[in-house]
Each structure stands twice: as structure tokens, then as C-alpha cells.
Amino acid sequence: MLNMAKFVQTFTIYGQQLLNYIYIMKIIVVGSGGREHAISWKLAQSSLVSEIICVPGNGGTAHEEKCRNITFSDCPYLNGDKSISSYVKIATQEGCDFAVIGPEDPLAEGIADLFWQAGIPCVGPKKAGAQLEASKDAAKAFMKKYKVACAASETFENEQDAISYIEKHGAPIVIKADGLAAGKGVVVAATVQEAVNAVKDIMENGKVGNAGKKIVIEDYLEGVEISVLAAVCVTEKTAASGKATIIPFLPARDHKRLLDGAKGPNTGGMGAVCPLSDVTPEIMEQFNQSCLEPTLKGLIAEKFDYRGFIFFGVMLTKDGPKLLEYNVRLGDPETQAVLPMMDFDFAALCKAIAEENLKDFNCTWKNGFSAAPVAVSGGYPQSYAKGKEISINEQAVANTGAKVFIAGAIEENGKLLTSGGRVLACSAFGQTFEKAWQASYEALKNINFEGMFYRKDIGLPGAAESVKL
Numbered sequence: 001m002l003n004m005a006k007f008v009q010t011f012t013i014y015g016q017q018l019l020n021y022i023y024i025m026k027i028i029v030v031g032s033g034g035r036e037h038a039i040s041w042k043l044a045q046s047s048l049v050s051e052i053i054c055v056p057g058n059g060g061t062a063h064e065e066k067c068r069n070i071t072f073s074d075c076p077y078l079n080g081d082k083s084i085s086s087y088v089k090i091a092t093q094e095g096c097d098f099a100v101i102g103p104e105d106p107l108a109e110g111i112a113d114l115f116w117q118a119g120i121p122c123v124g125p126k127k128a129g130a131q132l133e134a135s136k137d138a139a140k141a142f143m144k145k146y147k148v149a150c151a152a153s154e155t156f157e158n159e160q161d162a163i164s165y166i167e168k169h170g171a172p173i174v175i176k177a178d179g180l181a182a183g184k185g186v187v188v189a190a191t192v193q194e195a196v197n198a199v200k201d202i203m204e205n206g207k208v209g210n211a212g213k214k215i216v217i218e219d220y221l222e223g224v225e226i227s228v229l230a231a232v233c234v235t236e237k238t239a240a241s242g243k244a245t246i247i248p249f250l251p252a253r254d255h256k257r258l259l260d261g262a263k264g265p266n267t268g269g270m271g272a273v274c275p276l277s278d279v280t281p282e283i284m285e286q287f288n289q290s291c292l293e294p295t296l297k298g299l300i301a302e303k304f305d306y307r308g309f310i311f312f313g314v315m316l317t318k319d320g321p322k323l324l325e326y327n328v329r330l331g332d333p334e335t336q337a338v339l340p341m342m343d344f345d346f347a348a349l350c351k352a353i354a355e356e357n358l359k360d361f362n363c364t365w366k367n368g369f370s371a372a373p374v375a376v377s378g379g380y381p382q383s384y385a386k387g388k389e390i391s392i393n394e395q396a397v398a399n400t401g402a403k404v405f406i407a408g409a410i411e412e413n414g415k416l417l418t419s420g421g422r423v424l425a426c427s428a429f430g431q432t433f434e435k436a437w438q439a440s441y442e443a444l445k446n447i448n449f450e451g452m453f454y455r456k457d458i459g460l461p462g463a464a465e466s467v468k469l
Helices: 002-023 034-044 083-093 104-109 109-115 127-134 136-145 159-169 190-203 236-241 281-301 334-341 344-352 394-400 433-444
Strands: 025-031 049-056 067-069 099-101 153-156 173-177 186-189 215-219 223-234 243-249 258-259 265-266 271-274 306-317 318-327 368-374 403-406 409-412 415-418 422-430
Touching: 002 099, 002 190, 025 034, 025 344, 034 049, 034 344, 034 403, 034 422, 049 083, 067 083, 083 109, 099 109, 099 344, 104 109, 104 127, 109 127, 127 306, 127 318, 136 153, 136 215, 136 318, 153 159, 159 190, 159 215, 173 190, 186 190, 190 215, 223 236, 223 281, 223 334, 223 344, 243 281, 271 334, 281 318, 306 344, 334 368, 334 422, 368 433, 394 433, 409 433, 422 433
Parallel strands: 025 049, 025 099, 049 067
Antiparallel strands: 153 215, 173 186, 173 215, 223 243, 223 306, 258 265, 271 368, 306 318, 368 422, 403 422, 409 415
């Protein structure tokens, strides 16, 4: 005889599992760079996603499958409001089920808190956890408190005290503005005078505005850098159940210097590769023990609601991996190299993060390599012209198998025009690094705009900056 209670219970369990599987999401992606284009592209591949609202998006997301750009000016109901709450209003108006936040500024301002308050699940840490990037001082205090391997440091709010410390300590030494400075607030000084000049530029001359009212001075670390992006789910519930989780992605490397051979000025990133042949499983295990696991313990102890991604900027030193910085989101251009390596549903990962099920999620990766060199405007990272028309031979690019991720470019009157310093990345996957590298650079040959420049050695021997002074 049919046990109706048992039938109902079984139907409910399996019915819910089915609903979870077929649940279709309309997602808002906040941001306008190459990272956000890559995020939107990867989300669009999921059968769980019906549409992606990119706010404001760029000239790449404008033509990406399932994607639609919306700017604040498109929304009369905002009444000119350009605060972070406007993103929530757009998501509500558009009927979005989910939010993914790309850049750091809105996270530092508390955009994730507002989305959750509006009943819209959000991938991105709440404001308290976002201070790990918004304040270098807060990040260093966190590292020291939870014994994350890092460089020794001191924090100063008085310029003369900072200069006295430098003169006593000596060089080389690292000067960091405390606040968000769009990558312009860090100086690796080879001499005492260079360090003193950096302090004056930041604190006295206002080089980075309010971000430089406080500075962190760190011991100099010698080695080679890597980037480790990771998915995070730490909440009161997961901490209590033992399911608080950080899952590291494959290691990647950004190339910061403008010119081949790791020469020239620092930039926001001239290209990235993933994974790294020089990062062994033993090195990753050292990283897990000295950086990742203490970070997880700290997030739990501080009772952060951290559902999103975290970026570990790591220096591989003779004494093991040392953490340079946290970013509270995916890195750029690392995202453009890491996401093509994913052999899993990225939207399902985001859903697992928000729904506190990350510990049960299995990240699987393609066997191979990804290379993503970046094309920049002439004059970058200093002054550069905008509004240059971009010509892309789409068929020739498609023949290489590469994917173009737009960063600093907008669509205007049917034309794709440059609007930033870093304009685009050509990301290609290959079974070997050589095949990935060749495909990405072959794609770049079929793209042109006035003043276009790119490094020719991303990922090659000698291209990674080995930090020595």
C-alpha cells in the first residue's frame, strides 16, 4: 500500500532538486571593464541564465550573447541618482534574480549589503569584508592578527613620522597609500630618497587624493609574483556548520610592466596567463597553509558575511609564499585568462556561493593553458587619446579560436571606439602553452586602432618580473 506521507516527502525532496537544477536566473553584472565582459560571457554559457543586464557594460557586452547594456541615463526612474543604490533600483525594475559585482569601489561602499536588503542575492562581500581591499592598513592588521604570511609593515598618518621611519629603516622599501587608488598608490622604492619622495607625493601633494591620508610602509620582498583567485562563502550559518569555504582557482600571472622583458612603468596589467608551469603542487600547498587557510580562519573569526571572490596577490620568496595584498573581487586581467580554463558552470558556482553551498561545489578545470595579452592605447599608462575607432577582422579572429574581451571601449553610432587605457584582451586556450600563446597573438594581428600597443612576450621566459633592486 502506498505510504502517502513517504511519497510526499520523496516528491518534495526530488522536486526541489529539480527546481534547483532548472531554475533560470536573470542576472545583473555591475561594472564596465574586461573583467566584467569575461564574467558576463562565462555566465551566458550557463543554461541556468536567461539574460544578463550589464550596468553599464561596454562595447563588448553590447554584443555578447544573452547580454544587454543599461546605463544610468537609460533609466528616467532614477531621477539622476548615480549612487550605488541605483544599481539595486535597476535590478528591481528589470526583475533580476541575482547580482554579480565586478569592481572594488561599489563593494567598498556597501553595494552587496543593499542588494541583500532588497532581497536580491549578491556575489560580492558585504562592506565590512570589502575593507580588506579598501584599506591597506585594515588588510595588514588582519594579516598580522591571523598570522597570514606577509611582509612586516608599519602604518603612518603623519608625514614626518613616515620619513623618519624610512631614514632609519633604509631601502629598498615599499610605500602604499591606505585607500583605493586605482593601482596608482604603490611605490617600490630603490633608495631612501625615492621613498621619501613617494611619501611626499602621496601625503603632501595629494597624488591619490584622500586615499593617501594614511600610508602603509612595508619591508621589501624579493621574488616573483603570482595571482590566486578564489571563491569564498563565509557566513554565520556556514561558520556554525563547518561549511565556511575558500576554493582556490588555478594560479595565474599578470604582467604589470609596460614593455617586453618586464621593463618600463607599472600598468594595470599588460596580460595574463594561466596556469603556471613554475608553480608546483608543493608551492600551492605552501600557499594554502601560509595564506589561504589563515585567511579563512580570519574571515570566520571577524564574522564577515563574505560571499564572493577574493584575490591573493602573492610573492614567491626564498622563504615561501608571502601575501602582498587582498582584492575583494576577481582580478583584471587575470579573469580573462582564468575563466576560459573553467570546466564547470560559472553561474552554478555563483549560485552555490550565494546559497551557502560552496563547500559541496566541485571545480573542475580544462587540461591546457590560457594566454591573454592586452592591447592598450598609445601613451598608456600616462596620458592617451580616446575615441579611436577599433577595427576587428571577426572571421580571422574566430579562426584562431581566441575570444576578444573588451575593456576600455564603447559602441557609438555603430562603431567601436577606444575609451580607456587598456582597451581589450585576446584570450586563447590551447592544449599546450605554445598553442594558446600563438592563437592569442595571431588574433591580435587582426585587430587595429590608432596608437595600438601590446607586449610581445606575455607568458614567455623572462617576461615575468622577478622583483630585485
